[in-house]
Amino acid sequence: xxxxxxxxxxxxxxxxxxxxxxxxxxxxxxxxxxxxxxxxxxxxxxxxxxxxxxxxxxxxxxxxxxxxxxxxxxxxxxxxxxxxxxxxxxxxxxxxxxxxxxxxxxxxxxxxxxxxxxxxxxxxxxxxxxxxxxxxxxxxxxxxxxxxxxxxxxxxxxxxxxxxxxxxxxxxxxxxxxxxxxxxxxxxxxxxxxxxxxxxxxxxxxxxxxxxxxxxxxxxxxxxxxxxxxxxxxxxxxxxxxxxxxxxxxxxxxxxxxxxxxxxxxxxxxxxxxxxxxxxxxxxxxxxxxxxxxxxxxxxxxxxxxxxxxxxxxxxxxxxxxxxxxxxxxxxxxxxxxxxxxxxxxxxxxxxxxxxxxxxxxxxxxxxxxxxxxxxxxxxxxxxxxxxxxxxxxxxxxxxxxxxxxxxxxxxxxxxxxxxxxxxxxxxxxxxxxxxxxxxxxxxxxxxxxxxxxxxxxxxxxxxxxxxxxxxxxxxxxxxxxxxxxxxxxxxxxxxxxxxxxxxxxxxxxxxxxxxxxxxxxxxxxx
Amino acid sequence: xxxxxxxxxxxxxxxxxxxxxxxxxxxxxxxxxxxxxxxxxxxxxxxxxxxxxxxxxxxxxxxxxxxxxxxxxxxxxxxxxxxxxxxxxxxxxxxxxxxxxxxxxxxxxxxxxxxxxxxxxxxxxxxxxxxxxxxxxxxxxxxxxxxxxxxxxxxxxxxxxxxxxxxxxxxxxxxxxxxxxxxxxxxxxxxxxxxxxxxxxxxxxxxxxxxxxxxxxxxxxxxxxxxxxxxxxxxxxxxxxxxxxxxxxxxxxxxxxxxxxxxxxxxxxxxxxxxxxxxxxxxxxxxxxxxxxxxxxxxxxxxxxxxxxxxxxxxxxxxxxxxxxxxxxxxxxxxxxxxxxxxxxxxxxxxxxxxxxx
Numbered sequence: 095x096x097x098x099x100x101x102x103x104x105x106x107x108x109x110x111x112x113x114x115x116x117x118x119x120x121x122x123x124x125x126x127x128x129x130x131x132x133x134x135x136x137x138x139x140x141x142x143x144x145x146x147x148x149x150x151x152x153x154x155x156x157x158x159x160x161x162x163x164x165x166x167x168x169x170x171x172x173x174x175x176x177x178x179x180x181x182x183x184x185x186x187x188x189x190x191x192x193x194x195x196x197x198x199x200x201x202x203x204x205x206x207x208x209x210x211x212x213x214x215x216x217x218x219x220x221x222x223x224x225x226x227x228x229x230x231x232x233x234x235x236x237x238x239x240x241x242x243x244x245x246x247x248x249x250x251x252x253x254x255x256x257x258x259x260x261x262x263x264x265x266x267x268x269x270x271x272x273x274x275x276x277x278x279x280x281x282x283x284x285x286x287x288x289x290x291x292x293x294x295x296x297x298x299x300x301x302x303x304x305x306x307x308x309x310x311x312x313x314x315x316x317x318x319x320x321x322x323x324x325x326x327x328x329x330x331x332x333x334x335x336x337x338x339x340x341x342x343x344x345x346x347x348x349x350x351x352x353x354x355x356x357x358x359x360x361x362x363x364x365x366x367x368x369x370x371x372x373x374x375x376x377x378x379x380x381x382x383x384x385x386x387x388x389x390x391x392x393x394x395x396x397x398x399x400x401x402x403x404x405x406x407x408x409x410x411x412x413x414x415x416x417x418x419x420x421x422x423x424x425x426x427x428x429x430x431x432x433x434x435x436x437x438x439x440x441x442x443x444x445x446x447x448x449x450x451x452x453x454x455x456x457x458x459x460x461x462x463x464x465x466x467x468x469x470x471x472x473x474x475x476x477x478x479x480x481x482x483x484x485x486x487x488x489x490x491x492x493x494x495x496x497x498x499x500x501x502x503x504x505x506x507x508x509x510x511x512x513x514x515x516x517x518x519x520x521x522x523x524x525x526x527x528x529x530x531x532x533x534x535x536x537x538x539x540x541x542x543x544x545x546x547x548x549x550x551x552x553x554x555x556x557x558x559x560x561x562x563x564x565x566x567x568x569x570x571x572x573x574x575x576x577x578x579x580x581x582x583x584x585x586x587x588x589x590x591x592x593x594x595x596x597x598x599x600x601x602x603x604x605x606x607x608x609x610x611x612x613x614x615x616x617x618x619x620x621x
Numbered sequence: 622x623x624x625x626x627x628x629x630x631x632x633x634x635x636x637x638x639x640x641x642x643x644x645x646x647x648x649x650x651x652x653x654x655x656x657x658x659x660x661x662x663x664x665x666x667x668x669x670x671x672x673x674x675x676x677x678x679x680x681x682x683x684x685x686x687x688x689x690x691x692x693x694x695x696x697x698x699x700x701x702x703x704x705x706x707x708x709x710x711x712x713x714x715x716x717x718x719x720x721x722x723x724x725x726x727x728x729x730x731x732x733x734x735x736x737x738x739x740x741x742x743x744x745x746x747x748x749x750x751x752x753x754x755x756x757x758x759x760x761x762x763x764x765x766x767x768x769x770x771x772x773x774x775x776x777x778x779x780x781x782x783x784x785x786x787x788x789x790x791x792x793x794x795x796x797x798x799x800x801x802x803x804x805x806x807x808x809x810x811x812x813x814x815x816x817x818x819x820x821x822x823x824x825x826x827x828x829x830x831x832x833x834x835x836x837x838x839x840x841x842x843x844x845x846x847x848x849x850x851x852x853x854x855x856x857x858x859x860x861x862x863x864x865x866x867x868x869x870x871x872x873x874x875x876x877x878x879x880x881x882x883x884x885x886x887x888x889x890x891x892x893x894x895x896x897x898x899x900x901x902x903x904x905x906x907x908x909x910x911x912x913x914x915x916x917x918x919x920x921x922x923x924x925x926x927x928x929x930x931x932x933x934x935x936x937x938x939x940x941x942x943x944x945x946x947x948x949x950x951x952x953x954x955x956x957x958x959x960x961x962x963x964x965x966x967x968x969x970x971x972x973x974x975x976x977x978x979x
Contacts, residue, residue, distance in 0.1 A: 420863060440866030450864075458860045464853075472854065473865045476847030484847050 108138030111173045112298030113158065113189060113267045118167035120153050125545065127153040129322040130167070137266065139330070140289050140299045142313035144306070144345060147406045147573040148544075149319040151302050155271050158300070159191040160184030172266075182211075190260030194272040196252045200245030207244050208259050223262070230258050234291050250281040257288070268292060269300040274308055286312035304405050306614045310341045318348040325349065342614075350575065350610030351603075361559050361581050367396030369432075370567035371417075371448070371536045376426035378416050380591070385409045387416060387591045390426070394536060394567040399558065401582030401599070402571040403609050409591035410571045411453070414540045417569070418450035419443045430536060444473055447535030451525055451542060453571075455518060459525045462514025466506055467495035469513045470528050498527040503553075519550030526557060536567045543577060555581060579605050587612035647971050648917060651963035658963075659956045663948065673946050681938025692825045694933045697722070697891040699832025701911040702925045703839040704883030709920050710843045711876040712856025713768070717779030718884040718908035720786020721760045723899075725753035725885025727790045727808070729892045730899040731798040734809035742815050750889045757885020758878045760786050765877030769870035775877075787904055794901045806901035817894040828894035833926065835883065840922025852876055884908065913961050 114134040120127050128150040135141045145151050156162040157169065160178040168175050171187045178184045184191070198207045208227075209218040223240070230236045236254045244252065253273060260268050270289070274282040289299050289312050303309055309316050316328040326348040333341060371394040380386025387409050394400045404410055415421035417428060419440040428435045430448050438446070452459045460469050471480050471491055480491050495509035502523040506516055513521055522542070529537060539558065543551040558581055562568050572578050578585050579599060586596040587609055594612045599605060660670030680687045701718055708715040729749040736745045764778035800809040817827050843849040855862040855872045862869050887907070892899060914932055918924030935953055943950040 418864075419866070440864075444866065452864055454860070457858065458864045461854055461858045461861045463857050468850065472861065475850050475854070475865070475867070481847045486845050486847065486850065 108136075108296055110137050111135075111170065112137040113172075113300075114170040115154065115157075115164075116167050116170060116175075118154075118157065118164040118169070120150075120157065120162060120164050125547075126322050128157075128164075131319070131322070131324045132167075133317050133324060133327075134170075135267065135298045135300055136315075137298045138293050138296050139314040140293045140301055140312055142309040142316040143300060143302045143319065144304075144309055144316060144349060145319035145325075146349060146575070148321065150322040151319055152271070153322075154319075155191065155269055155300075155302065158184065158189055158267075158269060160189075185211075185263060185265075188264070188266035189269065190263060190265035190267070191269040191271065192253060192256040192260065192273060194275060196249070196256065198244045198252055198255060200243075202244055203240065204238060204242050204244055204247075204255055205240040207255065208238075208240075208262060226262055227258065230261055233295075234261075234288055236261075236288075249276045250278070250284075253277070253285070257292075261292075265297070267298045267300065269302070271302050272304070273301065274303055274305065282308060304614065306342045306345050307338060309345060310338050316345060318345065320349060346607060346610045346614065349614075350606040361399070361562070366398040366583065367565065369393050370396050370430070371569065372429040372432075373417070374427050374429070376413075376416060376428065377424045378412055378421055379424050385412060385591045387412050390588075390591075390593055392569075392586055392593065392596070394569050396567055397562055397565050398584075399562050399568040399570055399582045401578035401585040402569065402588055403575060403578050403585050403613060404573070404588035405613055406573050408588050410540065410573075410588060412591070413588070414450055414452070414538050414571060417448065417538050420450075441473070447533050448538070449529040449534045449536070450538045451529050451540065453540035453542075453544060455521045455525060456514075460513045460521055463512055465510045466499070466504070466513045466516070466524060467491050467509040469524055470495045470498050470509075470531075473528060474531075498524065498531070502527040519546045519553075522546060522550065522554065526554070530561070534561075534566055536569065537561055538569045538571070540571045541573060542570070543572075543574065551577075575606050575609055578609070585609060589613065643971065647964075647967045651917075651960060651967045654963040655956060655960035658959045659952075662955060663952075666948075668946060668948060673942055673948055676942035676945055677935060677938030679938070680941040681934030681936070686824070687934075687937055687941070689824045690937045691930070691934045692829050693895060694936060695929055696826055696828030696832040696894055697887040697907055698911050698914075698929045698933060699829070699836050699926065700883050700887030700890055701908050702915050702929060703832075703835040704880040704887070705908075705912060705915045706836070706839050706843065706920050706922060706925065707852070707883065708876055708880035709915060710849075710856060711852040711872075712859075713873065713876045713880065714776045715761065715764075715779050715877065715880045715884075716776055716908075716912070717761065717764065717781075717783040717786065717881070718887075718911075719904065719906050720779075720783030720790075721757035721881040721884035722888045722908055723790040723904060724760050724786050724888070725757040726888030726892045726896075727793050727798065727899050728756040728885070729753040729889040730808040730811070730896075731793070733811045733815075733893060734898070737811060737815050745815065746817065746893055749893050750886055753885040753889030753892075754882040755885070757888065758882040760885075761877040761881030765874050768877070769873040783908075790899070790904075791901055794899055794903075798899075800898070808898045810898040811893065813897065816897060817890070826890075826894040828890040831890060835886070836922045836926055839883075843920075910957060913957065913964065917960075917964060 112135050114132070116132050118128055118131050131150065131154070143151050143154065153162065157164055158178065160181045160183045163177065163179060169178060170176060171189070176187060178187060178189070199210065202210070205218070205220070205223065208223060212218065227238050227240065231238065236258050237251060238255055238258050244255065247255070257268070274285060277285060286308065289301060293299050293314065301312060310333070313333070314330045316333060318325040318327070328341065328344060336344065373390055373392050376387055376390040378387040385408065390413060392400060402410060402413065412421055416423050419435070419438060419442070430446055435443060435446070435448070456462065461472065468491070471494065474480060476484065480487055480494065492509050498504070499506060499509060504516070504520050504523045504527070506520060513524060516524070542558065543554050546554065555577065558568055558570065570578065570582060579601060582599050584596055585599050587594045589612070597605070597608055656674070660674070663670040663673055681691050682688060701722065704718060705715065729752065732752050733745050733749040736748060740748070760782060761779070764775050764782055767773035767778055768775040794808055795806050798808045800807055819825060820827055820829070843853065851862070851867055851872055852875070854865065855867060855869055859869050862872070910932065911929070914928040915925050918928050935956070939950055939953045942948060
């Protein structure tokens with residue numbers, strides 16, 4: 095019980111470097127997740143990390159938690175260079191991470207969770223833990239019922255237990271990854287107050303959030319990441335001097351502003367044709383883990399690209415699934431070329447020309463163990479000409495697959511290769527080819543370029559333009575604002591399952607800011 | 622060409638030689654190792670393994686009567702294999718085939734001896750098969766519903782149902798379908814003349830032919846038809862299946878019905894072809910034996926047939942070797958257990974080799 099025994103562990107002096115990144119770069123296949131980022135987190139501060147999806151926040155958390163190691167550059171703890179090669183190494187260095195999705199064992203009691211990971215041959219020091227928990231209860235108002243079954247507690251309470259666990263370990267750095275996303279507003283405020291208390295005691299708190307007002311209210315220092323790079327910082331002096339409105343505007347500019355003009359390659363908006371897809375007051379059922387869609391209304395015209403922007407997990411997936419027929423709708427209607435689709439099945443919708451390219455290429459879009467050829471016809475099993483009287487025509491399927499491979503420039507050793515052996519970009523090409531086979535009228539893209547390399551991104555975007563130019567209607571759901579500004583005629587912003595507003599895309603540098611304001615919940619900007 | 626793609630094409634080129642290597646490493650290797658280890662165990666008991674294996678070979682394969690018995694014994698095993706291939710290829714682990722088999726057998730034994738009194742032979746046999754298949758399928762409805770609509774793991778539910786099924790079969794034999802004409806607790810007996818016809822001038826039951834047809838038909842269905850591809854898609858990736866517009870729950874129900882139905886037919890072919898009745902406490906537990914064979918054959922129809930042939934020969938051979946050499950008949954279980962251990966080991970090594978290479 096090395097950790098629990100040191101109850102009076104000295105914290106570093108306030109303002110001292112607690113943990114830092116020095117010129118850190120981390121690459122994943124096809125993406126630079128973190129690009130030469132340096133930042134210092136000081137003891138006694140709540141340091142907010144802000145950024146869009148894919149800005150590199152989770153990768154930084156991963157490196158600090160010992161899950162990944164930087165490719166270039168290094169980390170520092172207490173001012174000295176360190177390597178964090180494992181989660182236990184990170185804990186040893188005094189860094190505790192509270193992940194967005196709890197890391198407690200639901201079937202154990204709170205006490206058992208707290209002492210989990212201690213030296214196994216010792217009897218858990220119940221009295222010591224009780225004493226220290228009582229201190230924590232007094233100092234930070236943490237509610238830790240030691241004998242309760244963890245799984246029966248609310249998410250907010252479980253989070254308190256994770257914080258208590260970090261404090262029991264005498265961590266000097268506490269990372270809260272999207273910690274407020276699961277909490278009620280009151281719960282978030284309580285957590286904010288607790289963060290302030292912890293920082294007051296000299297801990298360094300790293301707080302990751304999407305919500306700008308929380309960043310302003312709870313944070314001392316705000317660092318903004320954009321596409322893996324460090325985009326700027328609001329230091330404590332400056333932050334305290336600003337009103338909330340000013341500070342939020344400042345953050346929006348750092349997060350979304352490019353300063354540059356419209357991308358040169360922006361797709362020219364044409365006069366749109368008749369309405370192809372009309373969605374009216376669409377609702378779906380929600381649950382503990384799925385967000386409900388509420389009163390979604392939108393229209394996509396022939397030859398038009400309607401973009402749907404939003405931070406990940408705001409109902410984009412549910413929208414795509416509801417349109418494709420994979421998710422039952424509870425209210426509202428979806429009209430394709432003026433006909434109500436009603437309860438039409440996935441296959442029926444596909445036949446009528448509504449196509450859906452999923453964002454989950456590997457676990458939904460394809461069957462990895464099946465050859466490329468079978469994957470190209472996966473949505474038409476049993477249909478002629480590939481099957482006659484229920485029997486497969488391998489020759490026809492292979493010919494069709496070879497056609498698709500050459501049309502879409504899929505790089506594969508052959509049509510008989512299992513699709514799981516292909517790179518993400520090539521799988522995406524196969525899926526795109528599959529969706530465009532036959533009479534495609536409306537194509538729903540969900541994050542079509544996510545995780546692809548630059549070359550494949552360019553190729554995919556070119557395809558989407560062509561699809562619109564051919565007179566089809568495109569619904570492009572994306573978390574990449576540049577992609578939306580490059581391709582979309584109009585951009586709807588989805589927040590918590592609702593359309594927060596729809597903007598005409600004029601391609602100006604202001605677009606990012608305007609979308610950004612809608613995304614982070616500034617209602618006035620919608621006008 | 623990127624590095625990754627070069628590797629991919631390289632892997633493709635190796636696949637040709639890799640297939641033979643794989644056959645050697647993960648199929649023949651474990652068989653040889655199991656024979657050797659079992660031989661060592663025999664040596665420990667002071668029995669010459671060569672004598673034992675020699676007897677098994679002689680009695681199970683090389684003597685005319687032995688071979689006929691071997692081929693006859695294959696019939697129920699083949700039907701079970703057909704049911705298992707459907708399930709395993711569709712990603713459903715139906716481990717409850719023994720319960721389904723036994724209930725199917727009891728159903729056939731309850732119906733056929735009474736029906737033959739007024740109905741023609743062919744109709745009786747047909748009805749016996751149909752009823753047995755239906756009863757087998759019925760016994761899988763509960764696990765199927767739980768799996769399809771609640772996501773309850775079918776490995777556990779089918780195993781539980783098999784215990785219940787075996788007990789229920791016993792209860793049915795002892796209390797309801799008891800033959801009042803004998804003192805032994807057993808069902809009425811279908812006269813030998815009314816059973817499935819024998820092949821030509823031999824003692825081989827024509828159930829063998831039915832079993833071969835069942836396995837081959839299932840193999841073709843799973844590999845060549847739209848329905849088979851649907852089932853395989855559900856098995857390989859249910860999310861992708863739902864995305865492609867397939868009704869995962871309905872197809873899951875269909876897999877259970879087919880798989881358990883074949884297990885029921887396996888019961889019927891044994892009763893209507895060979896046994897003629899079901900004795901109380903009879904449970905050959907064929908299913909648990911066929912499962913490893915189907916695995917060893919990688920769910921391949923022809924592969925399964927070959928392995929079942931050898932296993933069947935082993936069973937028949939071991940029966941007489943037990944009398945001659947004094948090795949208990951259950952020694953086949955030792956052999957099969959060894960086979961499973963080496964099979965698992967080979968699979969693990971093959972997996973590790975792939976990981977280090979790729």
